[in-house]
Amino acid sequence: MVDDRVVDIxxxxxxxxxxxxxxxxxxxxxxxxxxxxxxQETHTFHMPHGEVTITLQDVEVLLRLLVDGEAITGSTxxxxxxxxxxxxxxxxxxxxxxxxxxxxxxIQRLLEAVANPFPPNATKDQLHKYARCYILALLGHTIFMxxxxxxxxxxxxxxxxxxxxxxxxxxxxxxxxxxxxxxxYGPPMRGPLSLKWLWVPNKKNRPAHIFLDRYREQIASMxxxxxxxxxxxxxxxxxxxxxxxxxxLVEKHTLDRIVRQFGMIxxxxxxxxxxxxxxxxxxxxxxxxxxxxxHATHITEWGNCLQQRCEAVLGDMPPQDEYFDWYxxxxxxxxxxxxxxxxxxxxxxxxxxxxxMQEIGRVQPPIPEAPNEEAATLVxxxx
Numbered sequence: 001m002v003d004d005r006v007v008d009i010x011x012x013x014x015x016x017x018x019x020x021x022x023x024x025x026x027x028x029x030x031x032x033x034x035x036x037x038x039x040q041e042t043h044t045f046h047m048p049h050g051e052v053t054i055t056l057q058d059v060e061v062l063l064r065l066l067v068d069g070e071a072i073t074g075s076t077x078x079x080x081x082x083x084x085x086x087x088x089x090x091x092x093x094x095x096x097x098x099x100x101x102x103x104x105x106x107i108q109r110l111l112e113a114v115a116n117p118f119p120p121n122a123t124k125d126q127l128h129k130y131a132r133c134y135i136l137a138l139l140g141h142t143i144f145m146x147x148x149x150x151x152x153x154x155x156x157x158x159x160x161x162x163x164x165x166x167x168x169x170x171x172x173x174x175x176x177x178x179x180x181x182x183x184x185y186g187p188p189m190r191g192p193l194s195l196k197w198l199w200v201p202n203k204k205n206r207p208a209h210i211f212l213d214r215y216r217e218q219i220a221s222m223x224x225x226x227x228x229x230x231x232x233x234x235x236x237x238x239x240x241x242x243x244x245x246x247x248x249l250v251e252k253h254t255l256d257r258i259v260r261q262f263g264m265i266x267x268x269x270x271x272x273x274x275x276x277x278x279x280x281x282x283x284x285x286x287x288x289x290x291x292x293x294x295h296a297t298h299i300t301e302w303g304n305c306l307q308q309r310c311e312a313v314l315g316d317m318p319p320q321d322e323y324f325d326w327y328x329x330x331x332x333x334x335x336x337x338x339x340x341x342x343x344x345x346x347x348x349x350x351x352x353x354x355x356x357m358q359e360i361g362r363v364q365p366p367i368p369e370a371p372n373e374e375a376a377t378l379v380x381x382x383x
Contacts, residue, residue: 002019002134003117003118005118005127005131006118006127006131006134007019009127009128009131009135010131010134010135010138013135014065014066015065015135015138015139016064017063017064017065018063018065018138018139018142018143019138027211028211028212029211029212029214029215030211030215032212032215033212033215033216033219036216037219039051040279042254042257043251043252043253043254044254044257044258047219047222047227048219048220048221048222049222049224049227049324049327050258050260050266050323050324051257051258051269052258052261053254053257053258055238055253055255055258055261056237056238056240056244056253057232057238057261057262063142063143067237067238068237068305070303071245071246071299071303072245072246072247073245073246073247073291073292073299074290074291074292075288075289075290075291075292076103076247076288076290076291077288077289077290078103078288080103081093084105087129087132088110088113088129088132088133088136089113089126089129089130089133090113092105092106092109103283105136107137107140107141110133110134110137110140111137113130113133114133114134114137118130224319229260229261229263230260230261230262230263236306236309237305237306239255239262239309239310240253240255240305240306240308240310241253241254241308241309241310242301242302242304242305242308243298243301243302244302245295245298245299245302247291248281248282248283248291248295249281250275250281250295250298251278252272254269254272255310256269256310256312257269257272259310259312260317262310262312263314264310264312264313264314264315265312265313265315265316265317265321266312266317266321266323267312267323268322268323268326337350337351
């Protein structure tokens with residue numbers, strides 16, 4: 001059990017959703033199927049009847065995390081041993097093993113710091129250091145771990161003090177094996193919606209390829225009526241066309257391509273001016289960078305998010321809407337590309353022609369189809 005004093009701090013920071021979000025093994029089959037349909041150029045998933053993406057709305061409803069406030073960024077020009085000592089109450093130095101790697105700290109070291117119950121007679125300073133360790137481990141175990149899965153960026157330590165307290169495909173839902181015991185969570189609470197996944201079967205130790213093939217087949221054969229385009233009511237900040245910023249990371253939030261997720265009529269979207277340089281930014285060799293200065297333009301855009309609201313007409317889309325004709329034409333270009341392997345002269349020539357046509361507004365960039373539609377060589381995975 002988490003100490004009530006620590007829980008109060010977590011609530012004050014707006015992170016209670018993560019505290020209540022159950023730990024689950026990820027469904028690799030479903031994740032792989034979705035990754036195969038991801039377009040890095042537009043930051044959207046290509047589905048049979050249109051594009052969808054993960055929005056700020058999904059983050060707030062599913063995880064109950066508030067998404068408006070200041071951008072999480074700043075300088076990494078720090079002595080990280082000193083940062084740990086000041087904010088966490090220890091220096092991550094051990095003669096037997098390395099406990100931090102540059103700007104990242106081992107989650108296990110944070111768990112060791114909170115392994116024992118918090119003493120009742122502790123000072124306020126000790127309470128906040130203990131809470132920071134707990135929250136940093138919580139973030140690292142849920143949404144901000146690195147690729148190895150055992151570290152979390154220390155850049156989040158100082159930002160904890162700055163946090164503001166400010167069902168789309170039902171036929172893919174897993175079957176609930178057993179409901180929660182009566183009183184398992186106490187009085188009913190508003191979200192996070194991710195709690196519903198706690199009582200579904202775990203696919204661990206089951207044949208992974210069977211689930212992968214089934215998900216591919218289910219999505220490829222999806223009917224228009226099987227998509228719940230607007231699963232919950234919209235709020236202004238959710239609909240902002242802005243860059244999402246987290247220190248060195250900047251991702252474009254291209255809401256104008258998926259307005260059906262907000263109950264609006266989707267028009268043929270504009271071309272996306274994706275800055276490919278942003279996708280290549282990582283922390284290798286960047287020991288001290290002032291990301292607030294480097295990404296100042298993107299941070300300003302985020303700060304004006306309420307003025308960047310996506311505008312579209314509310315309503316349902318008839319099957320004969322011109323958007324669907326446009327979307328089907330894109331598939332025709334993809335079939336043409338499939339005849340020529342990536343890297344060949346013909347593939348390059350076709351791609352160059354499509355890019356030129358895009359510039360004059362005749363078509364959009366190519367959209368890769370799922371492997372069961374013979375497009376495995378064209379799949380682009382997110383970085």
